[in-house]
Amino acid sequence: MSKEIIQPRTRGFISLSSHPDGLKFLVKKQIDKVNKTEITNIKNVLVVGSSMGYGLASTIYSLYGLGANTLGVCYERPPLKAKTGSAGWYNSGELIKYAESAGLNLNVVNGDAFNDNTKKSVIELLENTYGQIDLLIYSLASPRRIDSNGITWNSTLKPIGSDVSLKNINLQSNTFETSSISKATEEEINATTKVMGGEDWDDWVTELSAHNLISENFKTVAFSYVGPKVTEQIYRTGTIGIAKKHLESTVKLINNKLNNSSTNSRALISVNKAIVTQASSAIPGVPLYMSMLFKLMKQNNTNELAIDQIIRLFENKLLDTNAPIVDNNGFIRLDDYELENTLQDTILKQWDIMSADNFLDLIDFDQYKIDFHQIFGFNVNEIDYKQLVETDPEYSINTL
Ligand code: NAD
Numbered sequence: 428m429s430k431e432i433i434q435p436r437t438r439g440f441i442s443l444s445s446h447p448d449g450l451k452f453l454v455k456k457q458i459d460k461v462n463k464t465e466i467t468n469i470k471n472v473l474v475v476g477s478s479m480g481y482g483l484a485s486t487i488y489s490l491y492g493l494g495a496n497t498l499g500v501c502y503e504r505p506p507l508k509a510k511t512g513s514a515g516w517y518n519s520g521e522l523i524k525y526a527e528s529a530g531l532n533l534n535v536v537n538g539d540a541f542n543d544n545t546k547k548s549v550i551e552l553l554e555n556t557y558g559q560i561d562l563l564i565y566s567l568a569s570p571r572r573i574d575s576n577g578i579t580w581n582s583t584l585k586p587i588g589s590d591v592s593l594k595n596i597n598l599q600s601n602t603f604e605t606s607s608i609s610k611a612t613e614e615e616i617n618a619t620t621k622v623m624g625g626e627d628w629d630d631w632v633t634e635l636s637a638h639n640l641i642s643e644n645f646k647t648v649a650f651s652y653v654g655p656k657v658t659e660q661i662y663r664t665g666t667i668g669i670a671k672k673h674l675e676s677t678v679k680l681i682n683n684k685l686n687n688s689s690t691n692s693r694a695l696i697s698v699n700k701a702i703v704t705q706a707s708s709a710i711p712g713v714p715l716y717m718s719m720l721f722k723l724m725k726q727n728n729t730n731e732l733a734i735d736q737i738i739r740l741f742e743n744k745l746l747d748t749n750a751p752i753v754d755n756n757g758f759i760r761l762d763d764y765e766l767e768n769t770l771q772d773t774i775l776k777q778w779d780i781m782s783a784d785n786f787l788d789l790i791d792f793d794q795y796k797i798d799f800h801q802i803f804g805f806n807v808n809e810i811d812y813k814q815l816v817e818t819d820p821e822y823s824i825n826t827l
Contacts, residue, residue, distance in 0.1 A: 429817070429818055429819060430815040430816060430817055430818070431511075431815060431816065431818050432812070432813065432814070432815055432816070433445075433446050433447075433511055433812070433816055433818065434812070435800055435803065435805040435806075437598075437800075437803075438599065439597075439598045439599045440598050440705070440708040440709050440714075440799075442514070442705075442802070442803040443510075444510075444511045444803065445511050445512065445513060445514040445516075445517060445803040445804050445805075446511075446517075446803065446804030446805055446807075446810070446812070446816065447511070447512075447517045447521070447804065447816055447817065447818065447820060448804070448810050448814075448816050449801070449803075449804025449805055449806075449807040449810045449812075450514055450517040450518050450521060450803075450804035451517065451521040451804075452804075452807050452809055452810060453801060453804065453807065454483075454487070454518055454521050454522050454525065455521075455525065457483070457484060457487050457732075457733075457734040458487055458491055458525060460734050460735070460738065461487060461488055461491040461492045461734065461738065462491075462492065463491065463492060463494060464492050464493065464741065464742060464746075466492070466493055466741065466745075466746060468561065468644055469489070469493050469495050469561045469562050469646075470495055470496065470561055470642075471495060471496045471497075471498075471553075471557045471558060471559065471560050471561050471562075471642070472485075472486075472489040472493065472495040472496070472497045472498070472560070472561065472562045472563075472564065473497075473498050473499075473500070473549070473553070473560050473562070473563045473564070473631075473635075474486045474489065474497065474498070474499045474500070474563075474564045474566065475500045475540050475563070475564070475565050475566065475567050475628075475631060476500070476501060476540070476564075476565070476566035476567035476568060477499025477500060477501050477519065477535060477566070478499065478501035478503050478514075478515030478516070478518050478519045478535070479501070479514060479515045479518060479704060479705060479802070480566070480568070480702065480704035480705070480706065480733055481566045481650050481699060481702070481704075481733050481736070481737065482499070482501070482564065482566030482567070483515070483518055483522070483733070484732075484733035484734040484736070484737040485564040485566060485737050486499050486522065486533070486564075487522065487734065487737075488734070488737045488738065488741055489562070489564075490522075490526050490529075490531045490532075490533055491529070491531070492738070492741060492742075493741070494531065495561070495562070496532040496557050497526075497531075497532065497533045497534075498533075498534050498535075498536070498549065498552065498553065498557060499519065499533065499534070499535040499536070500535075500536050500537075500538070500540050500545065500549060501515050501519060501535065501536075501537055502515075502537065502538065502539050502540065502569070503515040503516040503519065503537055504516060505537075505819075505824075505826060506818050506819040511818050512818070512819070514705075514802060514803045514804060516537075516822075516824070517804065517820075519535045519537070519822070519824055520820060520822030520823075520824055521822075522535075523535060523822060523823055523824065524822070534552065534556075534825065535824045535825065536548060536549055536552065536824075536825045536827065537824050537825065537826040537827065538826070538827030539573070539827075540567055540627065540631075541569075541572045541573060541574065541627055542573070542575075543575050544827065545827055546630070546631065546634050548825075548827055550634060550635070550638050550640065552825075553635075553638075553640050554638060554640070558640075559639070559640050559641060559642040559645075560635060560640055560641060560642060560645065561642045561644060561645060561646070562645070562646050562647070562648070563631060563632065563635065563645070563646075563647040563648075564647075564648055564649075565627075565628045565631065565647065565648070565649040565650075566649075566650055567627070568623070568704070568705075568706035569582065569622055569623070570582050570622070570709075571622060572621055572622040572627070574621070580617075580618040580619075580621035580622050581615075581618050581622070582618065582619045582622035582623050582666070582667070582670070583611055583615045583618070583619050583666050584608075584661060584665065584666060584667055584709065584710050584711060585608055585609065585610060585611035585615060585661075585665055585666050586608060586610050586611065586660045586661055586664070586665045586666075587610060587611055587616060587664060587665055587666065587669065588610060588664075589610050590607060590608065590609045590610050591607070591608050591610075591660045591661065592605050592606065592607050592608075593605065593606055593608065593658075593660065593661060593711060593712045594657075594712060594715060594778065594781055595711050595712050595714075595715055596714050596715040596718070596786075596792070598708070598714060598799070601792070601796075602783070603715075603781075603782070603783040603786045604783075606711050606712070608661065608711060611665070611666045615666060616666050616669055619666040619667060619669065619670045620666075620669055620670045620673045622670070623667060623670035623671070623674070624669075624670045624671075624673030624674050624677070625649070625673050625674040625675075625676065625677025625678075625680070625681075626673075626677070628647070628649050628674065628677055628681070629677050629680055629681055632647055632681050632684065632685070632694070633684065636684065636685075641685070641692060643691055643692070644691045644692065644749070645685065645691075645692040645693075646692070646693055646694075646695065646745070646751075647681065647693075647694045647695070648694075648695045648696070648697050648740075648745075648759070649674055649677075649678075649694075649695075649696055649697075650696075650697055650698075650699050651671045651674055651675055651696050651697070651698050651699070651758070652671065652698065652699060652701065652762070653698055653762060653766070654701065654716075654762075655716065655720075655765075655766065655771055655774060655775075656771065656775060657712070657716055657774060657775065657778045658710075658712050658713055658716050661710060661711055661712050661713075662710065662713070667710070674696070675696050675756075675758070677694075678694045678695065678696055678757070681694035682694050691749060693751075695751060695753070695757070695758075695759055696757075696758045696759065697740055697744070697758070697759040697760075697761055698758050698759065698760050698761065698762050699736050699761045699762060700731060700736060700761055700762045700764065700765040701713065701716070701717050701720060701762075701765060702717075702731075702732060702733050702736070703717060703795065703798035703799055703802065704733075704802060705802055708799060708802075714795060714799075715786075715790065716774075716778075717795060718790035718791055718792050718794070718795040719774055719777060719778070719781075719789055719790045719791075720765065720770075720774065721791060721794060721795070721798075722789075722790055722791035722794070723770055723773060723774065724764065724765070724770070725791070727764070727767075727770065729764035729767075730764075731761075731764070736761050739761055740759065740761060744759045744761070745759070777789045
């Protein structure tokens, strides 16, 4: 146990510190948005990538919206002597405490989801305490994967076919720049797909199925992103886009397996909107795009945070889990407000004329910086950052 005054320490899109009290406050703020629903057929939920962003919001919804027994898997850093824990560590610990005091059931396994031993531990926990799973949310975003042969695959964010120059905001110096990014090699494309494609999602379903841990009405949802024209070269047609297409095509593979065992089971992709997270902040050009997007979406009154998107996922799209509302490709679409034509036309025009001289007039960069710092628990008005704070609270997280 140690008390400290914690200051934000960032290096570009990486934060070297996080604030337990700020994160606790923000977890509660998400909880407060959720109302218990009428959905009663989802009793047991497993969330892979449960501690941050879309996975955290899904975990909160599973508990407070569905009242489901929830098991989260994440890969977070506990506090060390001179270092705070990672933001997801505090999110998970605080959510366990909130759930406990509300009489809800949350367990969190902190370990590498790609690793066979983590899957084994989760399976054991499910067999011993939860029983069959009704819903698996796969919300993992990782820079690397060590596979079962011990090979390390690194995910890259690069264009394919040719090098690109793109408008960007330098998060270290907060300045506008044009970044040159070299095209990916075949190895980099394959490695990104190994990390962010659908292989591991399929492995999780296969493991659950092999242990008879899939209920009759089992659903599994993985998150994808399409995004706008202005980020196309770095996102949708880049290395990460290829990985996302692999994830999307894994639906068919999983569904073929599921249909052999249970007719009501189904794998689904939900295409979500851009939100400020650790993962999205790392993509060149995307923080700049989001700063413009959110400004316009706020003017339209259509901007949503992770929890709003997840509420909409469950209450508008998955309400009747046997007949989810999907597009022509079979995808749930939560990015409809983001990709709305008039809004994207405006973005294209503004993006075209944006330069170092005028970018601050076209975007809401102050809001982006607040959102970014809040990922790590900073910049919350209600928190007095001059106070000493316990950096190593007691949490019942199962660290492997
Ligand atoms: P995030 O960075 O906020 O959270 C990532 C989560 O993955 C954390 O809980 C982390 O602990 C976990 N994780 C990372 N590596 C792990 C590992 N090896 N083992 C176990 N857990 C691990 O991510 P996010 O932005 O919420 O993204 C989640 C998913 O949503 C991704 O598939 C992403 O592509 C998709 N998505 C994100 C956005 C966006 O704008 N952020 C938009 C649409 C779709």
